[in-house]
Amino acid sequence: MILMNNTLTKNAHVKLVTVTCLVFLLPFLSLIAGAGVGLCSFGFLLAAIWCREPGWPRFRRHVSELRPVLTAFAAACVFSGLVVLLHDGVSLRVWEKPTRMLLAFTALVAVVACRPSRKALWWGLIGGTVAGACVVGYQRVIEGIDRPGGMMNAITFGDIVLCMGLMCLAAVLDFRGRQRLWPALGVVAGLAGSLATGTRGGWVAIVFAALLFLKYGHYLRGVFAKSAAALVGVLVAGAFLVPQTGMGQRLEQGVSDVQTYFNGGSAYTNVGVRLELWKGATLLIAQHPLVPVGPVQVHEELGALVKAGTLQPFVLEAEHFHNDALQALVYGGVLGLLIWFGTLLMPFLFFLRMLRSHESAPAGLVATALAGMLLVLGYFGFGLTEVIFYSTRSAMFYALMLFVLMGLCLNAREEQA
Numbered sequence: 001m002i003l004m005n006n007t008l009t010k011n012a013h014v015k016l017v018t019v020t021c022l023v024f025l026l027p028f029l030s031l032i033a034g035a036g037v038g039l040c041s042f043g044f045l046l047a048a049i050w051c052r053e054p055g056w057p058r059f060r061r062h063v064s065e066l067r068p069v070l071t072a073f074a075a076a077c078v079f080s081g082l083v084v085l086l087h088d089g090v091s092l093r094v095w096e097k098p099t100r101m102l103l104a105f106t107a108l109v110a111v112v113a114c115r116p117s118r119k120a121l122w123w124g125l126i127g128g129t130v131a132g133a134c135v136v137g138y139q140r141v142i143e144g145i146d147r148p149g150g151m152m153n154a155i156t157f158g159d160i161v162l163c164m165g166l167m168c169l170a171a172v173l174d175f176r177g178r179q180r181l182w183p184a185l186g187v188v189a190g191l192a193g194s195l196a197t198g199t200r201g202g203w204v205a206i207v208f209a210a211l212l213f214l215k216y217g218h219y220l221r222g223v224f225a226k227s228a229a230a231l232v233g234v235l236v237a238g239a240f241l242v243p244q245t246g247m248g249q250r251l252e253q254g255v256s257d258v259q260t261y262f263n264g265g266s267a268y269t270n271v272g273v274r275l276e277l278w279k280g281a282t283l284l285i286a287q288h289p290l291v292p293v294g295p296v297q298v299h300e301e302l303g304a305l306v307k308a309g310t311l312q313p314f315v316l317e318a319e320h321f322h323n324d325a326l327q328a329l330v331y332g333g334v335l336g337l338l339i340w341f342g343t344l345l346m347p348f349l350f351f352l353r354m355l356r357s358h359e360s361a362p363a364g365l366v367a368t369a370l371a372g373m374l375l376v377l378g379y380f381g382f383g384l385t386e387v388i389f390y391s392t393r394s395a396m397f398y399a400l401m402l403f404v405l406m407g408l409c410l411n412a413r414e415e416q417a
Contacts, residue, residue, distance in 0.1 A: 012114075015051050020116040022047060022107075023404055027124040027164055030397050031132035031193075034151050037396045041104065044400065048106035048113070055113030062112070062410055066105075069350055069406070072342035073102040073399070079292075079332065079339050087294030097392055101343075104399035111407025118364055118408050122171040125164050126186035132161040133193035140196050147198050155386055156394050158199030163378040165190010166209050170370035173363045205381035209374055216355065216370065273314065274322045274385065280311045281326040290333045298330060320390050324383030327390070340389075347402050348376040354409050365412035372405040 022043045029036025048055060059066075076098040084095045132150065136157065139148030149157035168186030175183055194202050284301055305311045321327045328340040351372035354365065379398050382388040389395045 015047070016114045016116060018043075019047050019051070019110045019114040020120045023111065023116050024120040024124040024127075026107075026397075026400055026404065027121065027128040028131070029128070030164075030393070031128055031150055031152075031157060031161055032135060037393050037400065041100065041396055041400060044107040044110050045103060047110040051110055051113035055109040058112045059109050065350070065353075066108070066406070068346040069402075070102075070105060072339070072346040073098070073105070075339050076343055077102045079336065083292050083294070083332070087292070088296065090294045097389075097395055100392070101395060101399035104396065104403050106403075107400050108403040108407040108410075111404055112410055115411050118174055118368060118412070121404060121408065122168070122174060122183060122367075125168050125171060126182050126189075129161055129164045129168060129186045129189040129193060132157070132164070133189040133196065136161075136193050136196040149197055152393065153391070154197045155199050155201060156388070156391050158194040158197030159202050159205070159378070159382040159386065159388055160394060160397060161190050161193035161197075162199075162202040162205060163190075163375060163382075165194070166205065166374045166378060167371040169209070170367050170374055172367075173370070174367040201382050201385035202378075204384055205378040208377040208381045212370075212373060212377060273318070276312050277315055277318055277321045278323060278326060280305060280315050281321045281323070281330050283310065285326070285329045288333065289329070290335070292332045292336055293330070295331075320387040322386055324387050324389060327387045344376050344380050347406070348373060350406060351376070351409065354413070362412065362416050365409060365416065368405050368408045368412055372402065372409065375401055375405065 022040055025036065025043075026040045029040065033039075063070075077095070080095045080098045084090045084092060135150045136148040139145045139150070147154040149155070165187050168183045168190060171183040171186070172180050280302055283305060284298060287301065299316065302311065302315055306313050306316060321330060324340065325337060328337045332339065351369045354369040355373075375398065379388055389398070
């Protein structure tokens with residue numbers, strides 16, 4: 001009997017270490033390893049199966065409050081499957097991504113089963129932002145690449161590293177004393193990494209984050225936490241004032257591109273291309289606002305608009321419409337838009353309920369709930385000027401990080417009880 005108990009204890013410890021490593025590696029590898037997110041996704045799936053005995057009962061205990069989020073991701077999966085079946089020329093890869101995002105809930109099962117330390121996630125975020133900033137910093141300064149992005153698109157890299165840096169800001173609440181300097185370092189590294197890529201879309205996410213902390217600033221207990229939040233504003237302002245960062249120049253260029261486009265000048269600029277694509281998207285939406293369509297039909301309709309002189313020819317070369325909402329509307333109609341928005345709104349409401357229902361909540365619950373809200377707001381902000389869910393890596397990072405944070409929230413609430 002003693003030997004059996006020792007074996008069970010040892011197995012539980014091995015499972016805890018495994019899930020803790022996965023929680024750490026998810027943010028740490030996302031920017032510096034091409035297969036990092038995919039490996040973590042597969043790892044969480046196996047861990048959920050391995051830990052099913054304690055995991056599934058605990059998961060079912062919380063299923064009522066998890067149901068809206070799971071329903072949103074399940075609806076996206078089913079809807080994509082129907083689009084593949086109903087439209088010729090639609091690849092199965094269209095269905096693969098939402099299916100993998102739905103299966104990311106296994107990360108939550110593994111987290112509630114083994115109850116890993118939240119610090120594993122925080123240290124993963126800190127290490128990931130620092131490593132990511134070093135990669136793009138080296139590419140820009142040493143290799144002379146104007147828009148570095150590690151092993152991915154510069155915009156996607158800049159958005160994800162910024163999102164991780166903002167989540168480090170929430171992590172400050174879960175550290176004590178001088179240890180708070182570490183998540184503060186993650187905040188600085190996230191901003192620096194984003195600046196190095198020259199990405200402008202992330203600026204909107206910073207505005208959303210500022211509004212969030214204005215609304216829930218009373219949770220920033222202590223001078224250091226409030227100072228860390230103020231540091232973000234100082235760094236952003238400084239980035240625009242220091243010419244070497246190039247951010248002021250990028251802002252001026254953006255304003256100039258908009259003026260040139262609306263004055264009838266060349267539309268083939270960074271911002272002009274987006275404006276032309278958004279124009280094309282609105283025209284396509286007007287033709288079929290309710291009916292999902294396939295990529296072949298979209299390309300044909302864009303070609304007809306180009307032939308008629310309504311749009312510039314370069315729109316036919318674009319992979320997407322540089323806006324998540326328009327992308328969802330063009331390809332999925334109103335229902336597709338609502339389903340996409342549900343995968344953002346339902347998780348946000350989950351974290352909001354966690355925050356509001358526990359006014360005297362411990363720092364761990366507040367930190368994870370705020371980090372979850374920052375993740376959702378960040379992706380919503382990025383999606384205003386980019387299709388951030390177009391990349392499988394960025395989509396899976398969102399889904400996995402979301403379910404990990406939800407699991408940590410549930411664990412923190414039970415620790416309080």
